[in-house]
Amino acid sequence: MSTFEFPAPRVPDPSDAPSLRWGIAGPGWIAERFAESLALHGSQRVTAVGSRSRARAEAFAETRGLRAHGSYGELAADPEVDVVYVATPHTAHLDVALEAIEAGKHVLVEKPLAINAREAEQIAKAAKARGVFAGEALWTVFLPSYDVARQLIRGGRLGELTAVVGDYGEYLPPSHRAHDPELAGGPLLDLGIYLLGLATDILGEPERVLGLGAPLANGVNDQLSALLGFPSGAQATLTTTMGGFTPALLTVVGTEAALTFDGPFNSPGGLTVRTSDGETHRWEGSPGSHVDGLHFQAAAVARAIAEGRIETDERPLELSLLALRVADELRRAIGIEFPGERRAPARL
Ligand SMILES: NC(=O)c1ccc[n+]([C@@H]2O[C@H](COP(=O)([O-])OP(=O)(O)OC[C@H]3O[C@@H](n4cnc5c(N)ncnc54)[C@H](OP(=O)(O)O)[C@@H]3O)[C@@H](O)[C@H]2O)c1
Known part of the structure; x- marks a missing residue:
């Protein structure tokens, strides 16, 4: 073993x-x-x-x-x-x-x-x-579990990265603002942004963005999927919906091991690594809600400000911009426009 x-x-x-x-x-x-x-x-x-x-x-x-x-x-x-x-x-x-x-x-x-x-x-x-x-x-990205994953990924412990596979669906009822076209509704910015944010944090800037999805009659899109291609040859396969709950798993695949965040992957929880010999290994992290995790980002922000830094290392603005550039490209591919966008979002 x-x-x-x-x-x-x-x-x-x-x-x-x-x-x-x-x-x-x-x-x-x-x-x-x-x-x-x-x-x-x-x-x-x-x-x-x-x-x-x-x-x-x-x-x-x-x-x-x-x-x-x-x-x-x-x-x-x-x-x-x-x-x-x-x-x-x-x-x-x-x-x-x-x-x-x-x-x-x-x-x-x-x-x-x-x-x-x-x-x-x-x-x-x-x-x-x-x-x-x-x-x-x-x-x-401010949670302790993500830092464990970050060290494994950046330290090369998974080998050469080949894929990120993720899903994030929640049932958002018709009364939720995500159904309002005036509030840039749809799952992309509420749920999908986690998938895009983490996939680009892990794999960098994609050179190809393919999308599947369409706006409904009221102009709001209810589910979409993205396929991102990276210069290294790695791919990200991501899907999001506001029509129902999915396992909300995210797996980072490398030539030596694959790491899966417990679902919902965006919350506090454990990690499973499956090495290429087929064995599984666990890092146990207590599952938690927003209340159990939002304070980590506030502490990181406070440290940055106290040290005179205008960004955090965990989420520099460059990465927030990158995720939105990919979201823009995805929307262009499937024909979603948000209110107040007088011209098409910038191309990658
Ligand atoms: N980190 C996470 O896990 C997480 C989870 C949920 C949401 N979010 C993010 O947090 C943001 C807020 O989400 P939420 O679900 O908390 O929103 P929400 O409850 O629907 O609205 C938040 C507040 O925004 C104010 N507001 C300002 N302009 C508004 C407008 N045009 N229409 C409606 N309300 C307006 C309202 O307060 P007043 O009118 O009283 O000023 C409202 O109570 C979103 O960007 C979302 O992506 C993050």
Whole structure:
């Protein structure tokens, strides 16, 4: 029986990160989990919330002891906020992030950074010009389990990488904003962005992007698949749907071993490695929810800001832009346009 050694995760204890004051823009589904995660774990403090409605801000603030702001602009101007967490629907990421950056605030923007690469570049440029931190809250890449995988992949322990195979489906009911064409609906930006984000983090920039899928009558696409071809000859085969739950597995295949993240692959969990002799090896990580994992990204952002860095090593803006360029190319291939895209998204 062969042996296989997993490295220890290098993620520092989130409780040791410098404690920053966070303001949440958009008190919705993910904002609730982010606030709870930071309240339960680590050293970060949520101090304020901003909403388009003062009443909604107050309702969110009341039980959490936060300052409530009746607009995102008011939140951006709050002198007792160091960093704004942009938790609005994708279509509002650009405006909310730019307003905060203009006010001199650091920003952590929910995934995807924006609806297309062109908008994401605007955020990146504005943050650089203002000298503030900007990053995409792709929480998966900040988790300890991902760091174990990253070390195995980058350290060559899987051999030469030949493929990434991934699926991510969830049932999103008709009431979910993902069905709204005005909010850049469809599974691509809510679910598929994890597949594109991780496949490009692992394999780099593809030279070919093939897509299968189509918009429904209301203009929203409900499922799509992508085949990415990389200069090394490696391929990524990715599929996403908002019509039902799939195992949500992601496997990285190499000539010496294949590594599979436990499903759902984007959450805290364990890893299975199958070496080329057919043996399986486990790294046990406790399965967890958003509340168990969102604080890792907040701690990484706080460390970067305290050290004067304007990006994290885990999710540099260049990689957020790359994932969106691939998403743009995929949409071009299958004919999906988002609101406000006056011209076609930039080609790869
Ligand atoms: N990291 C993750 O695991 C994860 C999970 C879910 C979602 N997300 C991301 O987080 C973002 C928000 O998702 P969510 O599911 O939390 O969204 P949501 O609950 O539908 O909305 C979030 C908030 O955005 C505000 N908002 C601003 N403009 C809006 C508009 N035009 N229509 C509707 N609401 C608007 C609303 O607050 P006010 O009107 O009160 O200001 C709303 O409560 C998305 O970009 C998504 O991709 C990430």
